[in-house]
Amino acid sequence: MATIVVEVMLKPExxxxxxxAVAAALPRLGFTFAKEVRQGKRFEISVDGTPTAEQxxxxxxxxxxxxSNPVIESFRVKVEG
Amino acid sequence: xxxxxxxxPGSLDDSSALRAIRVAGGIPVPLFHxxxxxxxxxxxxxxxGFSYGDYLRCGAISRFAPIxxxxxxxxxxxxxxxxxxxxxxxxxxxxxxxxxxxxxQGLHFVCTDQPLIVENNSTxxxxxxxKGDRLVIPIKNGEGSFQASTETLAELESEGRxxxxxxxxxxxxxxxxxxxxxxARGNVVGVMPHPEQAIESLTGPSEDGLxxxxxxxxxxxxx
Numbered sequence: 141m142a143t144i145v146v147e148v149m150l151k152p153e154x155x156x157x158x159x160x161a162v163a164a165a166l167p168r169l170g171f172t173f174a175k176e177v178r179q180g181k182r183f184e185i186s187v188d189g190t191p192t193a194e195q196x197x198x199x200x201x202x203x204x205x206x207x208s209n210p211v212i213e214s215f216r217v218k219v220e221g
Numbered sequence: 222x223x224x225x226x227x228x229x230p231g232s233l234d235d236s237s238a239l240r241a242i243r244v245a246g247g248i249p250v251p252l253f254h255x256x257x258x259x260x261x262x263x264x265x266x267x268x269x270g271f272s273y274g275d276y277l278r279c280g281a282i283s284r285f286a287p288i289x290x291x292x293x294x295x296x297x298x299x300x301x302x303x304x305x306x307x308x309x310x311x312x313x314x315x316x317x318x319x320x321x322x323x324x325x326q327g328l329h330f331v332c333t334d335q336p337l338i339v340e341n342n343s344t345x346x347x348x349x350x351x352k353g354d355r356l357v358i359p360i361k362n363g364e365g366s367f368q369a370s371t372e373t374l375a376e377l378e379s380e381g382r383x384x385x386x387x388x389x390x391x392x393x394x395x396x397x398x399x400x401x402x403x404x405a406r407g408n409v410v411g412v413m414p415h416p417e418q419a420i421e422s423l424t425g426p427s428e429d430g431l432x433x434x435x436x437x438x439x440x441x442x443x444x
Contacts, residue, residue: 150323154368155394157328206285209278209314211321212368 141221144191144199148208148215149180183207184220191219222438225252225262227292229283233270234305234417241417242266245434254286263441264301264345265292267308269361269415279322279364280310289315301345301437302409306362309401309411317409318402319377320369322362326394330363334426335392335414337400341384344403345440346410349432356385356429358414360392360400365413367395367402377402385412 150156156178163177187195199217208215224247226238239249250262254272259265273282283289289311296302296317304312312318325331339354341347350356369377374396377383385401393413401412416430 153370154323155326155366157324157326157394161328206277206281209281209321211313211319211370212323 142187142189142191143220144185144187144196145218145220146183146185146199146203146207146215147180147218148183148203148213149178150212151214152178154212181207222246222264222441223248223250223260223262224434224437225250225259225265227252227254227265227267227288229254229270229272229286231270231272231274232268232307234268234415235270237415237417238266238268238305241420241431241434244420245431245438247434247438252288254283254288257287257291259288259291259295264303264437265295266417267292267302267304267311268417269306269308272307272311275307275364278310278314279307280312280314283307283311284314293317296404296409299406299408301440303346303433303437304409304411305415305417306360306365306413309413310364312409312411318404318411319373320367320402322364322413323366323368324364325362325366325392330361331365331392332361333359333392335360335387335400336389337414338386338388339384340386341381341403343381344384344407344410346433346437347384348440349436355388356414356419357427358416358419358430359426360414362393362413365393365395367397367399367413369396380405384410385414 159177159179242249339350416433419425419430
């Protein structure tokens with residue numbers, strides 16, 4: 141079984157208040173190195189065997205239409221395990 | 222005049238929207254997300270709430286509901302659609318309106334009586350207002366920050382497609398203080414404030430919202 145991973149991130153020009161809140165909380169724990177934090181989403185899609193080119197193309201389309209909103213987000217597809 | 226209101230799983234303001242249509246003098250028609258039947262309505266309202274629990278992104282799953290396939294096709298042919306709050310989010314996810322609504326700046330869920338300015342009274346939903354009218358209508362949202370590319374914002378501004386703008390304060394970080402927009406044709410309108418919650422002074426901060434519902438009735442009669 142393999143896992144197709146889709147990572148979705150807000151585009152750099154879109155304000156990410158959740159990431160900002162995390163960035164503001166880090167120094168309170170003594171972690172002072174972070175210049176910026178951006179928060180995103182990760183989808184893990186399990187398939188039988190090695191994903192086919194057709195399945196990967198389908199995932200690409202699913203990522204474009206449902207998993208991400210291309211107006212504000214970008215995504216990356218990769219295969220793990 | 223029959224005006225439909227769609228109930229999705231997680232809609233909250235569907236009954237208020239149906240009531241507002243009745244108070245305005247129209248015939249309210251409940252529509253259901255799982256059917257593609259528009260029941261011969263002449264206009265439709267997508268109400269506020271948290272359809273599908275706001276899972277994935279607000280409006281992202283509702284956009285693929287059977288009723289939405291009928292509404293998207295009809296809207297592309299000039300059928301009047303009003304999206305309120307979650308309805309506005311669904312219209313953006315459906316690409317019937319440009320841009321997207323994202324997490325409020327400051328992360329707070331904002332629930333307040335919000336001063337607004339009417340910027341466009343040429344849509345069938347706002348024809349009863351005068352440009353420059355100042356309204357007070359409740360807003361209640363966690364993801365109401367309107368975002369769009371610089372080009373899209375410039376297009377909305379130059380084509381007069383901003384319907385409502387926040388005034389006095391910007392509650393959620395929306396670009397250009399945008400509280401509501403319309404499509405190029407003017408039949409699809411999305412607003413973050415809740416006009417259906419401002420139709421009677423007994424329960425709302427004003428009666429300023431009722432004009433959305435009387436406007437659509439007058440616009441359709443005039444056709």
